[in-house]
Amino acid sequence: MKNIFTLIIIFLSTISFGQNIEKEKLWRTKGVYDSLGNFIERAKIQSFLFSSKSNQFYRLRTQDKVNMETGETKVFVYRDTLNLSQSDTKSYKLSDKETLILHSNDSLTIQFNGYTLPYVKLDLKSNKVDLEKLKSELQKEPLIESVEGIKEYQFTYQENELVIVKPLERDSEWESEYKIIDFNGFIIIQGIVSAPKLITKLKKGKISFMEIDYRFKNKNGELNKIR
Numbered sequence: 372m373k374n375i376f377t378l379i380i381i382f383l384s385t386i387s388f389g390q391n392i393e394k395e396k397l398w399r400t401k402g403v404y405d406s407l408g409n410f411i412e413r414a415k416i417q418s419f420l421f422s423s424k425s426n427q428f429y430r431l432r433t434q435d436k437v438n439m440e441t442g443e444t445k446v447f448v449y450r451d452t453l454n455l456s457q458s459d460t461k462s463y464k465l466s467d468k469e470t471l472i473l474h475s476n477d478s479l480t481i482q483f484n485g486y487t488l489p490y491v492k493l494d495l496k497s498n499k500v501d502l503e504k505l506k507s508e509l510q511k512e513p514l515i516e517s518v519e520g521i522k523e524y525q526f527t528y529q530e531n532e533l534v535i536v537k538p539l540e541r542d543s544e545w546e547s548e549y550k551i552i553d554f555n556g557f558i559i560i561q562g563i564v565s566a567p568k569l570i571t572k573l574k575k576g577k578i579s580f581m582e583i584d585y586r587f588k589n590k591n592g593e594l595n596k597i598r
């Protein structure tokens with residue numbers, strides 16, 4: 372009888388867990404907060420989660436650095452797997468230092484050394500953008516970026532993972548590194564000190580994306596060839 376009761380408890384916990392965390396969904400962070408709930412401006416973090424199983428997330432983190440002496444720019448990409456060990460109905464231990472708390476089916480936080488990182492689920496499906504076709508469209512020639520109808524920059528993405536950025540209203544330009552990241556079928560372009568571009572649609576001469584930044588609301592944009 373005791374063993375049957377234990378199995379029932381485990382079964383109900385598994386059902387509850389599976390219902391709360393939808394599989395194959397993308398989550399994005401909304402910054403870093405201290406123990407008093409204050410937003411930390413200097414903690415620049417771009418992070419995504421992918422719910423691979425009902426008890427597992429894949430995590431993607433990017434960080435950019437600029438060498439103030441040489442001007443060299445680098446984008447670093449970090450990946451790891453979060454296996455969730457349930458502590459109670461809403462709390463899951465990730466490691467000795469990290470705990471995940473599920474607040475609702477589209478909201479969670481990760482607590483780490485006194486800091487809190489909130490995440491929200493994006494209402495998106497992986498659209499399986501062809502990576503080679505994307506590179507072909509992206510790296511052929513200069514593209515004009517339009518975000519929410521506002522055009523400010525021209526980008527020339529090169530095969531050496533460097534992009535030339537040119538403001539449309541100024542006679543200047545600079546070069547910095549970028550990465551094309553395939554995160555479980557979600558394609559993300561990450562550049563230096565810029566919001567990640569989640570690619571949503573690919574057409575000849577036009578790349579549609581969602582600009583996702585921990586500081587702002589999501590914005591829709593396009594990269595268009597110069598006509």
